[in-house]
Amino acid sequence: SRKIFFLKGGTPQRRETMNEAGDGSDSKKDSVPYQIRPPFKRMFKPNQVKTLIRQVLEEELKDKSYEPVGEANAKITRNVAQAVKKRLKELPMDRYKICVQVVIGENKGAGVRMGCRCFWDAQTDRLAKEEYSNDELWAVCIAFGVYLY
C-alpha cells in the first residue's frame, strides 16, 4: 500500500491503499486487510450441514449391524467420519476448521447421554448434529465449524 496525496480543491486527501487499477477508485473489496467475520454466503450453515450429515448416515449405515468383536465396526465408524468431513470440505466455507465426531453404539436398550460445550466465538462458529438408528445400532454425528481469523 502506498500513501498518495490527491489535491482536490486545495486540500490534500490522503489515501492509504490503492487498488490494482491505479485509478484511485474506492473498491472496498480489494482493500479489506483482515477478515474477522465470514460473509453470509461462506458461513457454516447448520441446517444445510444437518441434512448433509443425515444423508451420509443413511447411506453408510443402512442395513449395517453392530459387530462387537473385530475391527469391522471401528472401520465403519471411521468411514462415516471421513465421509462427512469430505462432504463438508466441498461446501463453500473456506476459512473454517472442521471437527467431526461420530458415536455408534449397539441398540440393546442401554441408556446414553451425550453433551458438549464450546468455548468459541458464537457469531462465527457453529455446530450441527444428527442422530440415526436402525434395529441393530444407533449413531450420532456432530460436526463443529470453527472460523479461522
Next chain:
Amino acid sequence: MADELEKKFEYDTTVQIIEDQVKAILDQKVYDAKEVHVWSSEIVKRVLKQLHKQNKPFKYVVTCVIMQKNGAGLHTASTCYWDTKADGSCSYDYHSNKTMHAICTVFALHI
C-alpha cells in the same frame, strides 16, 4: 522459543484435566437416567473452565458421552480438518465405574 511452546496443543495436561473432572463427578455413582444429564453437563462445564484457566490462545470444544453398562458396545471416531501443527484433540475413557462408561473428548483449535 516461548512462542513455539505457546502455539502447540498440550496433550498430557489436557488428559489430566479431563481425568480429574470425570473422576470427581462420576466416581461412586450409579447410573440414573434422571441424573445423567446433570452429570454430563457438569463434566463438560468443569473441563471447559479448567481449560480456559490455562489462558492459551485456543478455542475449545468439549464433548462427553455417558453410557450405561449393559453389555452393549460403543464406538467413537472423530476426524478433523485443521492445522496439524497447532491444533489437537485428546480423549479420555472412563471405565472404572461398575454401572457406566464415559468418554470425554476435547478439540483445541488455535486462533
